[in-house]
Amino acid sequence: MAPPDNDVLWARSLRHAHNGSPALLGVSLGVRQGEILAVVGPRGAGKSTLLRCLSGQLVPDQGEVWFNSAPVHTLTEIARDELRRDRFGWVGSTAQLLPELTAWENAALPLLLTGTKYRAARAAAQEWLDRLDIGAAARKRPAELLQAQRQRIAVARALVTTPEVVFADDPGAPLHRPDRALVMRTLTSAARSHGITVVFSACDHEIAPFADRVIPLVDGRINASMPTQDRDDRDDSTTTARAASV
């Protein structure tokens, strides 16, 4: 079955277990072009597994993942690697920067690795670092930076190719509350201004204001007792029908 035309990303009945331990128990969802979607749930709810399935890092045991008209779940490993390299960006819960490189070199890495000329890669990285208010740190190495600064460099690295979708797996997890808000604000506003779709996960609902829609995930299922919320109807808690556990 092909995905609906207006969804850039679409998943149906995803099931996955790690070494026999179930992590996803039938998750279906759609993500619209340019939407910022939050998947929120407690530790172990299956958020990372879901984002890894959606981004093609992991092939689900059952179910389908579509990116536009591409059936991600049936692509070869090489095709999935290309998809992730060329069309997606990824931010993890830790920055995972290369310690020997400067901030701008880390941010430029996806461009440098795919043959962009040094000067152009440097200019693009500096632009994103500036947009994320971290431009002044461009020549510093990770060890000289605070954790929240390092995480914003990881965000710049995810955005530097201007991907179609950025996946951010609990990007504020190791940070204090104000830094978490700063990272989320810079990520979502930069993505919004460039029409980049974002799917991010988090453990707490405090991040809801940064998302257009919030999907609650518990024990590998979308929690039907907690309505998914659209930004427009969050005040009256109207349930949307765009996500369901099946």
Ligand SMILES: Nc1ncnc2c1ncn2[C@@H]1O[C@H](COP(=O)(O)OP(=O)(O)OP(=O)(O)O)[C@@H](O)[C@H]1O
């Ligand atoms: N590589 C793995 N090997 C074995 N079990 C795993 C693996 N990855 C995840 N799990 C298990 O699968 C379940 C879902 O994990 P997952 O990391 O997807 O949840 P999560 O909501 O992202 O949790 P957290 O917020 O702690 O990262 C958990 O029970 C977890 O222990």
